[in-house]
Amino acid sequence: MILSTRINRRYFILRTGSALAKLNVVIASVLFASCSSSQNQSTSTPTSQNVSASQQTNIIKVGVWSVIAEDILKFIQKKLASSQGLEIQTVKFGDWVQVNNALKSGEIDANYFQHRLFMEDSAKRLNLNLVMLNQTYLTPIGIYSKKIKSLSEIPNGATIAIQSDASNQDRTLKFLQSQKLIKLKDISGNLFSVKDMVENSKNLQFKELEGPAIVRGLDDVVVGAFLGSLLIQAKQLDLRPIVQESTKDKRYALGLVTLQGKENDPKIQKLNQLIIDPKVKDFIKNTYQDAVVPVF
Structure with a gap:
């Protein structure tokens, strides 16, 4: 009887130890998966906690409507902006009215889709003070x-x-x-x-x-x-x-636009200079033939 009790007790200890080991493996797996998930999320979509204040000041959100402006900004980001520490985030809209409304609401810092006469007409209708910065291209x-x-x-x-x-x-x-x-x-x-x-x-x-x-x-x-x-x-x-x-009249040339009072923001001024870089002119000429003409 005593021997049987000792054997049962040893079997219970071994069985309990095995269960605990398995439980530890499960807990470790859950913790590892959780950490991996958190790391993937922060890589694809940075949060304000993961981005330093200095990095945030160099992010500029630019509203676009046409694929032309979007492609030009992508080219600038790839070839010019990164080396200067500027990150351009393009926000695409489905119609022309929304892009200026997004400036008004603060959703974007600037937009890149309109010529001066369109801007002036929109400013009246939306009761906005808009500023045209550098003009870059004309679509005849x-x-x-x-x-x-x-x-x-x-x-x-x-x-x-x-x-x-x-x-x-x-x-x-x-x-x-x-x-x-x-x-x-x-x-x-x-x-x-x-x-x-x-x-x-x-x-x-x-x-x-x-x-x-x-x-x-x-x-x-x-x-x-x-x-x-x-x-x-x-x-x-x-x-x-x-x-x-004729492409001689620059009144209809598209340019970078922002709200009055924000035109001297360093990141806006940095982009304002990049959009008239000679490499941008070459990109426009080579990509769009005569449908889009650089004016700088």
Whole structure:
């Protein structure tokens, strides 16, 4: 009986020890997995606890709308910004209105998508004080068609697609006037719209569309007049214009924009200089052909 009790007691100790060993292995595995998970999360998405104050001051959030501006900023980050300790975070928006609203709310530090006339019109509508910094590239307006090859082929009563936003519609109508397709009334200080035409010899019917939709809508109209950059957005860069706007006028050149009072922020000024680096000019020329033209 005594021997049996000793054997049972030894079996219990061995069994208990084995269970404890297994439990320790499980606990260690859980702890290791937890640590590994924490390390992966901090690598992919840094938190404010993992980023020093000095690093945070060199992060600039820039709002963009078009793929052109996004690609240019990516090029700057890869080739120029990193060596100067600047981190550019691009925030892409689905329409033109949101990008300036994001400046107002503080979601971004600057944006890179608009020309001066568009900025001034937006500032009035949104009650914002905006500042244009360095201008970098121009996207000329062209007249495009999948149905005809010259302006003389435009039939009477043809439908023409134009951009719906105020500043680009003003610009498009002035271009159409320069091509003697329409004539506008004599006004100053205001943006032209389709209601300001006094002559329309071909009785053109205007279809107002927004953004890349105007490129996709070419199948439904005779001609379209719009920014060359929209071809890139719609991935139709091989479509060539019947006639294109002169690139000498820099009023429509896109530039870096921020809120008044923030223009002297060191990180904004650093980016402001990088966007006019000669390497950026070469990148624009080599990437976008004549659809996008550097102006610096």
